[in-house]
Amino acid sequence: MKKSPSVLVIGGGSTGTGIARDLAMRGLDVTLVEKGNLTHGTTGRMHGLLHSGGRYAVSDQPSAKECIEENRVLRRIAGHCVEMTGGLFVQRPEDSDEYFEKKLEGCRECGIPAEVLSAEEAREIEPYLAKDIKRAIKVPDGAVDPFRLCVANAASAVEHGARIETHSEVTDVLVEGGEVVGVEVTHQTGTGPYVHGEPGEVEEIRADYVVNATGAWAGQIGDLAGVDVEVRPSKGVMTIMNTRQVDTVVNRCRPKGDADIIVPHETTCILGTTDEEVEDPEDYPEEGWEVDLMIETLSELVPMLADARTIRSFWGVRPLYEPPGTGTEDPTDITREFFLLDHADRDDLPGMTSIVGGKLTTYRMMAEQISDHVCEKFGVDAECRTADEPLPGSEDFTVLRDYMDDFGLRSPIGRRSAQRLGSRADEVLNSVDPNPVVCECEAVTRAEIQDALDTAGTDLNSVRIQTRASMGNCQGAICCHRMANELAPEYDEKTVRASLDDLYQERWKGERHAMWGTQLSQTALKHMLHAATMNRDEDPAAADADIDFEPIADDRISFEEFQELDIRVGEIVAAEGIDGADKLAKLTVDIGVEERQIVAGIKQLHDLDSLSGSKVVIVANLEKAELFGVESNGMLLAAGDEADILTTHGDAVPGTKVQ
Ligand SMILES: Cc1cc2nc3c(=O)[nH]c(=O)nc-3n(C[C@H](O)[C@H](O)[C@H](O)COP(=O)(O)OP(=O)(O)OC[C@H]3O[C@@H](n4cnc5c(N)ncnc54)[C@H](O)[C@@H]3O)c2cc1C
Incomplete structure (x- = not known):
């Protein structure tokens, strides 16, 4: 029997595992190597949006069309990884009407179902949207779990005979006779059945073909092979909030900008993001202002975010690519399309293709195209089946759960x-x-x-x-x-x-x-x-708990006797503890006609510094007394053992008589 061509895939993100699945399903002999765990790269540090394509409907229509196509496929084959929350593009009063219309038109041109909602209708869906929003466009955005998706693809690849090696870093690309013939990997420490070699052990893995699916790291693999792969890694911050403040993906409807999307994810919400080019996908600054920007800007859409608790923030690096010579300055303008770089045509180096750019939402389409490309090279006549065959676990979740365990990604x-x-x-x-x-x-x-x-x-x-x-x-x-x-x-x-x-x-x-x-x-x-x-x-x-109140006094006093008490409203001007006395404080109280010095047993029960300015009620004609050598000229009225100080609720001024 003719031996199947062997293909080595580098990278265990959504793209690499998708490729491994596709090629293995077509009968090729596949090995995937990943330097960390599956999802170690950008796939494990993304926003979790299953794009409807709406975000690119104005600026990048080819990407938008790919997104809506794959959005439908993923709902079909990976229902267990997707939550169809729906999405809104929300317009605030200061956002342009012209752009809103363009977004709507763009969605329609790209085949993205889009419906205009009034502000009231949008708030019926998302009650915490700001009260002054103008209107919104509803699109089929969703949330996707990248970990489950990746594991399900890897599991399917294994079911179709692929070998998966995690914690195996490609440390060299083997080039012989001007052709790529395999890679050298150095095994690292790790757990689970997909870690094979001993830590530090170096292994040569030969293959008929190598696929470089290392995303933002693709340039580094290119360097090992002696070719230029000009990825332009671009970092973005994401901030996770404590609860699910929104149940729908909420996008700001305005031209590109930072901090314009909230994705509900499991029990949380993820705010994002920024777009800033970095040199090294593993070494870049993570700064506090980026997080502040997320919260400040997105609370214009959902005001309660300003007071909500932030659980954590994380950063990811987009594997953006643009053909040499394009020279786009602003990374937000770089296309989100993906590219196959066949190094035979491009660099006169047969045996290897790199795949760069794209998004998680379009991983399957990327995998299909590169698998077609590899099959064509080897004359393999096998159709792609990944758009129709459900991923493992989509019907029975326990299947996926066991696979998650195997790959060490189970919670x-x-x-x-x-x-x-x-x-x-x-x-x-x-x-x-x-x-x-x-x-x-x-x-x-x-x-x-x-x-x-x-x-x-x-x-x-x-x-x-x-x-x-x-x-x-x-x-x-x-x-x-x-x-x-x-x-x-x-x-x-x-x-x-x-x-x-x-x-x-x-x-x-x-x-x-x-x-x-x-x-x-x-x-x-x-x-x-x-x-x-x-x-x-x-x-x-406890206020309702049983308290032994003193019985009401039997002896009654006459109204005249009561009138003998001169009770006045006062205002505390100053309060300080009396040296040597545990409980006593000296108060200066303004009672309208004069200021009085009063000693009260409140030192341990109140914060004396905060009493100044408080309205109080005092008995003004009580006999003077001396306590701890300090004269007390009146009595402060207070309730109970905790000395709950009596006050007035209206605007009675100091000196007003209580009657
Ligand atoms: C901030 C941010 C938000 C995003 N949000 C979304 C979103 O909401 N929706 C969406 O669809 N897309 C989103 N994306 C894009 C998406 O996450 C990526 O396009 C996608 O995950 C890339 O997958 P990948 O497999 O190509 O790359 P990666 O996931 O990075 O996989 C490459 C793998 O290669 C491995 N590797 C590198 N070097 C070596 C080596 N020498 N040897 C062995 N292995 C190696 C890495 O460890 C890594 O695991 C976002 C990206 C960012 C940065």
């Missing part, structure tokens, strides 16, 4: 849940949707908490023991409240609070013996979170 959370739940994992984890993480330290999701509550009732300590939630590093600092939330709305507030207190007490029991060093800081943080932020030290529910 540790999924793995921990599966360990705890064993054969019940699927049943339990699928019982709640969405299924956010409740306890980060121990990787416990809502589904597991709910499952434990079935037997625990309101006993959160039982939930703790069953799931390990709150037993990790932070000892419940972050997750105790979330665990208690899971009891609502089934149980009333009082019951939930009592369960939460029991859980706290149990956590505190062990922690109090370790109050030094960093654990002390951790406990201080926990106190701040719970007492200062969540009000646990001044629990509003």
Whole structure:
């Protein structure tokens, strides 16, 4: 039997794994080498937008057409990697009408379904859009998970006989007789079944053909082969917000600009991005102002972003390319199209083609074209099937989950849940949707908490023991409240609070013996979170708790007797503690007709520096007294043991009589 041509693909991003799948499905003998893990490069550091093509409908129509075509294909073959959120191009009052019309027309010219929405209609879809937006265009944008997509392609390639080597860096391109004949790889440390050689071991892998799919690194592989591949790496920042502030991809409808898109992704939103050329795809500045710019500019579209919490930011590098001599100055103007550079035609070096440019959305089309090219070289007559055959896991998610494990890309959370739940994992984890993480330290999701509550009732300590939630590093600092939330709305507030207190007490029991060093800081943080932020030290529910009030006095006084009291509104001018007295403070109070010095027992109960300017109520005709050697000429009225200072609610001026 005739031996299949062997092809070595360099690069384990979306492009490389897509190529490996396509060629393997056509019966070629494929080896893929990747220096890190799969998605180590730009694929693992992108925005997650499944382009409808709308973003390029005015500036780069060939790219826009490719995007909408592949958008439809990916929805078909990779439903498990795609969430069809829909997208909006939102126009603000200051954005040009002319551009809005061009965008609409461009979408229609490129075959991108586009519908104009009024501001009200857009806000019905996205209620947090700014109130003053003008209108929007609705397009079929979506969110795509690059990790799952890459793994699914690699898994399919393996199913069709490909060999995959992760943690194998190409350190030389073998050129013999003026032709590329393979590569030298140096194996690195890594885990999983796709790491083969020993760390540091050098291996020569010979192949009939080499495909350079290293994206922003393609120039470096070119250098090893002695040819110029002029990629123009361009970095972009992305900032992840704490929740999903929008459910739809929100784009700003204006000509190119930084910070013009928000992509909802799983439980978060990703803001992006910038476009700045860099020399080295692995060494470039990551600056705070870039993040500030994202938040400031995008809060013009969604104002709540200005106050939302940012979880983290990351940067990626686009593998942009333009033919030599084009010389575009601004990287935002460089085309997003992709290019096949056949080094035989271009550099008189047969045996290798580089593929550069493009986007994740068009990875499959890129793979198809280069696979056609390779097959043509070897006279292989095999049709591309990747647009029709679903990727592994698109019908049964558990298939993909196992592959994610194999490639070391599975979330540790999924793995921990599966360990705890064993054969019940699927049943339990699928019982709640969405299924956010409740306890980060121990990787416990809502589904597991709910499952434990079935037997625990309101006993959160039982939930703790069953799931390990709150037993990790932070000892419940972050997750105790979330665990208690899971009891609502089934149980009333009082019951939930009592369960939460029991859980706290149990956590505190062990922690109090370790109050030094960093654990002390951790406990201080926990106190701040719970007492200062969540009000646990001044629990509003405690206000209803049973208090032993003093009985109302039996002896009544006459109205005349009451009128003998001269009670006045005052304003504190100054407040300072009295030296040597734990509780006493000296107040200077303006009572309209004069300033009074009054001693009050509030030193430990109030922040004296903040009292100046406060309206108070005093008894002005009380006998003078001397306390700690300081004369007190009147009495400040305050309620209860905590000395809650009485004040006025209207605009009664100092000196006004209280009657
Ligand atoms: C900020 C930003 C946002 C983006 N957002 C989107 C988006 O929302 N939607 C979209 O469709 N596209 C987006 N893109 C573009 C998209 O991410 C990329 O076009 C795509 O991921 C490139 O994939 P790739 O496989 O070609 O390159 P990569 O993913 O970079 O893969 C190349 C691989 O080659 C490996 N490699 C390099 N040198 C060697 C070596 N010597 N030996 C072995 N392996 C090597 C690298 O480790 C890397 O894993 C974005 C890009 C950026 C930068």
